[in-house]
Amino acid sequence: MKKILFFLIAFSILESTNLMAHSGGHYHKGDGIVLNTWRLKSGEKVKGNFSFAKDNKIYLEQEEGLIKSINISDLILEDQKLVKFKIAKFTQINYTPTISIANEDHTMKYLPICIFSLLLFLVYLFNKELIKVYILNSKIGLSSICILFIISILIACSKSETTTSTNTNNTIINPISVSIPKTRTTFMDSAFAAFKPSIGTSWDETYFYIASTGIPNHNMMIGITSWQQQVPITQPYNGTNSWSIPLQPAYASTPLSTKTNLMKGAVAVAVNGIPIFNALNNRGEDSYKIGELDNWGGHCGRGDDYHYHAAPLHLSTINGPQPIAFAVDGFPVYGTKEPDGTNMIALDTCHGHNGTNGLYHYHGTTDYPYVIGALKGKVTLDPTTTAPENQVIPQAFTKPVRPATSPLSGATITDFVAVGINGYLLTYKRGTKYGYVKYSWDANNKYTFILTDTAGNSVTSTYQR
Known part of the structure; x- marks a missing residue:
């Protein structure tokens, strides 16, 4: 019986110590959480999400609850700007916030087991006879001790409750949960302004709509070396079939990778009204690398619909520092420069990052995945489609006029010119000879x-x- 008692005492002390040292934190390995990368002037990179700022330092929460402090002055200039924005932002919203946080007094749960263990040890130390008579030689006493021990363990192992706390200290800013602000329609509309009246824009409380004919203001088709014999015709992207971009983006719990998803339909809409598809075609091949794209990063689908598969970076020459597209999850897509004109900083696996204003955006680049590696925001998938050829809805749809054609091996498109108001002449070369596709349409x-x-x-x- 003495061995049982010694075991209970030893186990109580060890378990109370272990329970007090349980792991915490918001981010754990395998959760799919993307941690921000902070760059120091020394060249070192530190991963972690902004937790709070104090005494000219930022504190980053890393995996498994680890906290890393960094002197703000040690960060590169771009990241210092980001820190200043976050501090200003959370100072503004933190004057009377009510937030749900893990109970900081969780160690009080372990008080019963500590007291129980200590009293049992002291009684045994100073009066062994008392222990022997009333506990070791008594079934009731021993049973009671065991029951109390089990109850103490259950209390210590119970989950932490949440409490409501109001932070009135502006020195430490602790952003537990921050919602993404609704995108300003004036901001989005200004990005499309340079391409009006060829395109039209409108909006309601939920979506920003883009109407277009599907024909860009630049030339098309020249440079394609792997041709499906499709040509660009107008598409009815208007009315209820307009392109729709959500005004209220929200982060997805797990970004949807374009390597294994979204090989059908658009993943973004360029500011000239042309949809941007996955960098991979419906066979999972890089459209750019296999020669399917023209000099502007586009080609025609099976419905004779012109769309991009690569980033239309040429639009930056018209739009300057404004977005060149908007993704179907609501986040903007910029060119190879940051919105403030500085050089683009490192991108995450989604092909984007948070800007100095704290808001997420993507970037277009000249290498894969060109525009979007994974959708950072929440989207709704078409239930009639399955991965990898699934697509986001709402989605504008094409209206073909002829059956789909087959590839023409060895053909290179060398010229594409407008003929009249509603017609084009495409010239291709195969070997040393040339072929042509001349087409037009009338008012009917x-x-x-x-x-x-x-x-x-x-x-x-x-x-x-």
Whole structure:
């Protein structure tokens, strides 16, 4: 019986120590949480999410609750700007915040087991006979001690409750949960302004809408070396079939990777009204690397719909520091410069990062994934589609006028010019000879295609939309 008592005392002391030292923190390995990367002037990079600031230092929460402090002055200039913004932002919103936090007095839960262990030890130390008579030689006494021990353990192992706390100390800013502000429609509309009236914009409380014909203001098709024999025609991206961008983005618990998803439909809409698709085609191939794209990063799909697969960086020459596109999750896409004109900083796996204003955005680049590596924001997937060829809804849809065509091996598109108001002439080279596709449409949406192969044979077809 003495051995049992000694075991209970020893176990109580050891367990109370271990329980008080339980792991904490918001971020754990395997949770899929993306930690921000902070860059020091020394070249060192530190991963962690901003927790609070005090005495010219920032405190970053890392995996498993680890806290890392960094002198603000040790950060590079861009990250110092980000820190200043976060401090100002949370000072503004923190004057009377009510937040739900883990009970900081969780160690009080372990008080019963500590007191129980201490009293049991002291009684045994000073009066062994008392222990022997009333506990060791008594079934009731021993049973009572065991029950009290079990109750103490259960209390110590219970989950922490939450308490409500009001922070009135502006010295320490602790952003437990920060919602993303609703995107200003004036900001979005200004990004599309340079391309009006070729496109139209409108909005309601939920979405920003982009109407377009699907034909960009730049040339198309030249430079394609892997051609599906599709050509660009107008598309009815208007009315209820306009492109829709949510005004209230929200972070997804797990970003949706474009390597294994979204190989159908648009992942973003460029500011000229042209949709941007996944960098990978519906076969999982990099469209740019296999020669499917023209000099502007686009080509035509099976519905003769023109769209990009690579970042339309050329739009930055028109739009300057403004976004070149908006993703279907609501976050903007910039070119190779930050919104303030400085050089682009390191990108995360989604192909973006938080700007100096604390808001997330993507960047277009010349290397894979070009625009979006994973959707940072929440989206709704079309339930009729499955990965990898799933797509986000709402989504504008094309309206084909002719059956889909097949690839023409060895063909390179060398020229593409407008013919009249509603027509084009495409020239391709195959070997040393040239072929042509001349097509047009009238006011009644009657389309005429004249296909001339490299041997000079012509076929004319008409289609009614």
